[in-house]
Amino acid sequence: MNPNTNDVVLETKHLVKRFGGITATNDVSLTLRRGARHALIGPNGAGKTTLINQLTGVSAPTEGQVLLGGRDITGLAPHKRVALGLARTFQINQLFGELTPMQSLALAVSSRRDAARRWWQPMGSDTTITEEVETLLTQFRLEAHADRRTRELPYGKRRLLEIGLAVALKPSVLLLDEPAAGVPASERQDILDTVAALPEDVSVVLIEHDMDLVFSFAKSMTVLVNGTVLTEGTPEQIAADPRVKAVYLGEQTHG
Template identity: 45%
Template sequence: MTLPIIETRNVRRMYGAFVATDNVDFSLKAGERRALIGPNGAGKTTFLNLLTGQVAPTSGSVWLAGEDVSKVPMHRRVRRGVARTFQLNTLLRESSVLENVQLAVLEQQGLGGRLFGGKAAQREAANTAMDILQKLGMSSHAAKRIADLPYGRQRLVEIAIALALRPKVLLLDEPAAGVPPADSHLVMDTIADLPGDIAVLIIEHDMKLVFRFAQRINVLVRGRMLTEGTPAEIAADPRVREVYLGRAHHA
């Protein structure tokens, strides 16, 4: 029995009279690789925010491992295994790569606020952070300041931070945004190699990345889920071409 790890039922989000998310049913199983695409302003980020708890549903519900978490705040959903990255860089630029990831490890352990306590905990967190960086091929950059790192690698640090939270579900919001084409393979390879037990949902405008990575793709248009299918089905769907792929060339 594979229960969805994360699910929405008839979820709706209004901003005043504007419907940003229009009665969406969605579910993701453990280890799935899924992409969410749609034109600019379709409501992709809002939908991600509904999953994390950053935005509350106007109606409908969000479920995590079979439990209604619609009223569970974001920090507690993180504890239960929902991690995300953001469209924009949110790193501590003057700190090292290792320090950034180590901080996330300590947060995950509930030790984030204890700045002066627990040398052993600090050391252990540094080891865990180093393991994560190694898996992402980033160990040789561990001591570098974020500010001195190429942008593509900065995006990988954000993924490392999300992994430090030991997620069951990883939500990636445009992980390749702003990364120069010469470095985008770094992001692509990292995402392709993420641990198989983590369910991954990616919002991405780069169709090469989407089609390489996703087992299934959801298409969101004006807050509504237009369709869901395999990459081949989505590529062949004339409605998708009309509303999304056609316009994406001009985006």
């Protein structure tokens, strides 16, 4: 791993989150470097989503810091973190059912380019936005569904659209919260292939229970148990760790 601190894009320092007498995250320190493919795993109730909520500003930490590109963002609102390059997807997709994928992506691209203020202009009048939307539709396997209402899409396509909307914001850090959750087996390969093909300059943190997706994607992993970091390492190291097997993976192994 490159020790150059200029490569650090996201960092947490001693994050603690308490809900009454319950400690959901306990002294969690993580370092994410440029281009990372990092998985955050652990049993249900380990504190994974609580940690992501602290990274994105949905939930303020009780103690500790969150830094993005070396800047302390601990007190920033979620939308300001997005503007600085931190995007996420959700366990349950957050989409506008009546819009088409083309319209949704156009809004995301326009918002990033600050073209949303020119709302009175017909969609498609800005060729640079149109070209970028077409590229995203192809990248996320949505060309054949571009003009269907989102609520009519197969569930796997909705998950792909949500990832596409996050990528349309051109984040430096992308947090994927269980992108394969609820996706039928017949559509899961599209998720795996699309996540694997995400832009190399985007640093990705993946939360996922699908171990096939985790181990095919991640180059590094953190295991959370009871809100505490149990261990970190490569997928090979994690798969071979007897503590991880005991609390989470069982005896299954992955190459």
